[in-house]
Amino acid sequence: MSLLTLENVTLKFGGVTAVNNLSMSVNEGEVFALVGPNGAGKSTVFNMISRFYTPVRGSITFDGQDLLKLRPHEVPKLGIARTFQNIELFERATVLQNLLVGRHRHRKTTLVEELFFAGRARAEERAHRHAVEEVIDFLDLQPYRDKMIAGLPYGVRKVVELARALATKPRLLLLDEPASGLSVEETQDMRWWIDDIRRQMGITVLMVEHDMGLVGKVCDRVLALADGAELAHGTPAEVQSHPAVIEAYLGTAAISKTANAKGERV
Amino acid sequence: MRFHFKTSYDQDIRLFPDGWTFSLYAALLVLMLVMPWLISDFYLGEMTNVLIWAVAGLGLMLLTGQTGQVSLGHSAFMALGCYLCVNFIEMGLPFLAAFLLAGVVTGIIGGIIAIPALRLHGVYLAIFTLALAILADDMIVILEPWTGGVNGYFAPEIWIFGVEVNRWVNPSAWYYLALGTSIFVALLYRNLLRSPLGRAFAAVRDSEISAQAMGVDVARTKTLAFGLSCAFAGLGGALMGLFAGAFNNETFNFLIAIQLLMMIIIGGLGFIHGAFLGAIVIAFLPQFLSILTDQMGSSSIPGLEVGVFGMILIAFILFEPMGLYGRWLKIRTWLELFPFARRDMFRRQKTYLKTERLR
Numbered sequence: 001m002s003l004l005t006l007e008n009v010t011l012k013f014g015g016v017t018a019v020n021n022l023s024m025s026v027n028e029g030e031v032f033a034l035v036g037p038n039g040a041g042k043s044t045v046f047n048m049i050s051r052f053y054t055p056v057r058g059s060i061t062f063d064g065q066d067l068l069k070l071r072p073h074e075v076p077k078l079g080i081a082r083t084f085q086n087i088e089l090f091e092r093a094t095v096l097q098n099l100l101v102g103r104h105r106h107r108k109t110t111l112v113e114e115l116f117f118a119g120r121a122r123a124e125e126r127a128h129r130h131a132v133e134e135v136i137d138f139l140d141l142q143p144y145r146d147k148m149i150a151g152l153p154y155g156v157r158k159v160v161e162l163a164r165a166l167a168t169k170p171r172l173l174l175l176d177e178p179a180s181g182l183s184v185e186e187t188q189d190m191r192w193w194i195d196d197i198r199r200q201m202g203i204t205v206l207m208v209e210h211d212m213g214l215v216g217k218v219c220d221r222v223l224a225l226a227d228g229a230e231l232a233h234g235t236p237a238e239v240q241s242h243p244a245v246i247e248a249y250l251g252t253a254a255i256s257k258t259a260n261a262k263g264e265r266v
Numbered sequence: 267m268r269f270h271f272k273t274s275y276d277q278d279i280r281l282f283p284d285g286w287t288f289s290l291y292a293a294l295l296v297l298m299l300v301m302p303w304l305i306s307d308f309y310l311g312e313m314t315n316v317l318i319w320a321v322a323g324l325g326l327m328l329l330t331g332q333t334g335q336v337s338l339g340h341s342a343f344m345a346l347g348c349y350l351c352v353n354f355i356e357m358g359l360p361f362l363a364a365f366l367l368a369g370v371v372t373g374i375i376g377g378i379i380a381i382p383a384l385r386l387h388g389v390y391l392a393i394f395t396l397a398l399a400i401l402a403d404d405m406i407v408i409l410e411p412w413t414g415g416v417n418g419y420f421a422p423e424i425w426i427f428g429v430e431v432n433r434w435v436n437p438s439a440w441y442y443l444a445l446g447t448s449i450f451v452a453l454l455y456r457n458l459l460r461s462p463l464g465r466a467f468a469a470v471r472d473s474e475i476s477a478q479a480m481g482v483d484v485a486r487t488k489t490l491a492f493g494l495s496c497a498f499a500g501l502g503g504a505l506m507g508l509f510a511g512a513f514n515n516e517t518f519n520f521l522i523a524i525q526l527l528m529m530i531i532i533g534g535l536g537f538i539h540g541a542f543l544g545a546i547v548i549a550f551l552p553q554f555l556s557i558l559t560d561q562m563g564s565s566s567i568p569g570l571e572v573g574v575f576g577m578i579l580i581a582f583i584l585f586e587p588m589g590l591y592g593r594w595l596k597i598r599t600w601l602e603l604f605p606f607a608r609r610d611m612f613r614r615q616k617t618y619l620k621t622e623r624l625r
Contacts, residue, residue: 050478050479052475052478071483072478072479073477073478073481073482073483073484074481075479075481076479076480076481077481081479081480082479084475084476084479088473088475088476088479089472089473089476090468090469090471090472090473090476090477091472091473092468092471092472092536093465093468093469093472096278097465097468100462100465101465101466101468101469101477101480101482102480103462104462104465104466104469104480104481104482105480105481107462107463109461109462111463111490114457114458114461114462114463114464115454115457115458116454116457117457117460117461121457121461122279125275125279125460125461126275126276126279128462129275129278129279130275133275164480168480168481
């Protein structure tokens with residue numbers, strides 16, 4: 001069943017059409033990837049789902065709810081969490097505090113309760129910390145729990161971003177280039193984590209990724225974008241061998257070459 | 267070197283991480299409580315002044331250090347708190363009720379003013395708040411029936427549970443009032459830091475865009491921060507005016523707001539301790555300078571105080587942006603880790619890539 005649906009979505013920045021009449025649907029429980037060359041509009045799609053951008057036409061629905069009626073901070077309350085391409089962590093706070101911000105959508109305490117740390121405040125705080133520790137455990141972040149973000153290496157920050165998104169206990173996780181800048185081992189870890197997020201936690205994943213190796217291993221379905229429009233969609237293998245995709249990445253000459261290569265093999 | 271072996275979440279939630287820290291602060295509290303017997307009335311008055319500045323400083327710290335919104339207009343809210351408090355007393359409320367109510371009302375008015383103000387960013391917000399401070403000066407003159415205009419007000423007598431709090435008759439009572447208020451405000455501040463709202467403040471400061479992506483309502487959070495900040499500043503202002511004995515529009519002019527901002531930068535942005543350390547510098551520097559000029563045999567040099575303040579501020583921004591408390595943290599880390607401390611442990615990484623700012 002379809003969890004997230006985009007229908008005929010178009011977004012323009014002045015005269016530039018960033019996303020052109022795009023329709024897609026992500027089913028509950030699957031891992032779905034958006035691929036495409038730079039500037040294809042992949043991150044723009046994410047930013048529309050997060051409501052940072054509003055499309056000029058089309059509709060976006062999540063579990064039957066119209067996302068376009070919501071303001072950006074209301075989107076996570078439905079259970080949509082995301083990471084950013086150029087890590088956007090809270091630099092002057094520890095890893096633990098960053099993850100605790102992820103719990104914000106579960107905040108039940110009122111201002112007065114928090115000021116005097118009375119009533120539910122303590123019990124709530126314990127519950128938040130318990131939830132966050134589960135994520136720390138899952139992603140092996142224990143050594144960094146009380147470290148400031150400002151001093152952490154890139155690879156760890158990437159994991160902290162994933163952890164912060166998971167701390168919100170989402171139903172849909174948007175990962176913007178989860179493997180960019182990671183080493184081979186770190187990319188391997190990321191692969192197992194994405195598998196586990198889907199299998200153990202039952203979270204639907206929509207990701208943007210350039211590493212086709214990773215996409216091929218973890219994704220059920222792939223949609224290729226170029227210049228804001230759909231090129232192809234299907235299983236990773238189907239999309240990778242689709243002539244339009246090869247043309248967008250490598251140019252027309254490449255198609256005849258691959259065709260030749262195939263012909264020779266036959 | 268101490269290691270924390272954590273066995274329960276409460277160890278992170280508690281006010282003090284371990285028994286040692288608790289006993290240090292308990293010792294400090296005892297020292298503060300016996301202060302009236304240790305120092306002369308003159309210095310006790312100066313200590314009271316430090317604590318009053320610290321209360322107002324905690325207010326600005328919450329806004330600037332915690333939420334990352336600059337304000338050059340907090341003198342306006344200090345004035346508002348002061349005149350509200352005096353008017354509530356005149357209306358017959360007991361002092362403590364009038365005082366706390368003045369803080370709450372200042373906070374609410376501050377929050378309402380914040381709604382348009384916090385659509386502005388950076389330097390525009392600074393200019394807007396500076397305009398508020400200058401406007402407040404004129405408003406005090408115009409609203410003469412409630413403020414006494416340029417002639418000002420003489421602080422009414424203060425009675426708390428049958429004890430007269432008078433600076434000349436009973437200086438230690440004033441000291442305890444200021445001490446109690448500063449501890450109360452610091453406790454509220456500390457409670458915020460260990461609950462979701464305080465973390466949302468820091469989130470808004472460090473990255474508005476990902477704060478939104480985590481479900482933090484940025485506009486509402488900023489408004490709350492501004493309101494709370496004004497409430498604390500109002501309490502500080504009420505104490506400052508009443509302690510001065512007489513006050514008019516000049517008492518709370520915009521230079522107070524600028525001094526307040528300098529104070530928290532010198533003390534260390536984003537730390538509760540920073541407000542207190544900064545207050546010590548702000549309150550004692552004029553005394554120190556006048557003693558120094560006396561020793562050198564000259565009469566007071568006009569402009570010396572302001573000049574020295576400026577130099578100190580520039581020196582801190584250049585050499586120690588984390589302020590006095592940041593310097594202490596570095597020294598303490600060096601001692602605790604000796605000999606393993608690295609020189610760049612506190613250096614911030616430069617990031618060249620930033621998610622496009624979506625506005």
